[in-house]
Amino acid sequence: MKEYEEVRDQLLNMLEELDDRLGKITDDVKHTDNPLTQDFSEQATETENDEVLDALGNAARDEVEKIKQAISRIDAGTYGICLGCGEPIKKERLAVLPYANLCIRCAERSSPHH
Incomplete structure (x- = not known):
């Protein structure tokens, strides 16, 4: 569908941004820059940060999946329904x-709120 070509490009850009973000989150969680600190209290903080990064990663992965499904719907002609x-x-x-x-x-x- 011609009318959704712009939306498709927008979704592809969103995917690229999310992939970048996921890559950075994964690097942070794996401590590729520096290993875990020896100091216990700092280690606890780093572990807490890892949990937050993990949650962010999961949210980003969910969003990636939704975007891919939307692109599929555009390609199938069912987008917007x-x-x-x-x-x-x-x-x-x-x-x-x-x-x-x-x-x-x-x-x-x-919605779970209703």
């Missing part, structure tokens, strides 16, 4: 969240 109800997803929602696969109504229904 809600997976819940089959209705079109509002363009405003896609502008803010280009990998959205649910319309706002279905997203709110599946």
Whole structure:
């Protein structure tokens, strides 16, 4: 679909940025720059930082997956259609969240806060 070519490029750019970020996070977690400190309190702080970096890495990996699925939907011609109800997803929602696969109504229904 011609109309989503720009969105597809935007999603590909997002993927590249996330890949970069994931690479940096992975390097930080592996302590490629410097090994863990000998000092116990510093080691505890570094371990805590690793857990935060791990969580960030998981969130980034989730986002990568959502972006890849959105690109697949563009390629398949199903992008912009809600997976819940089959209705079109509002363009405003896609502008803010280009990998959205649910319309706002279905997203709110599946949200754990409701």
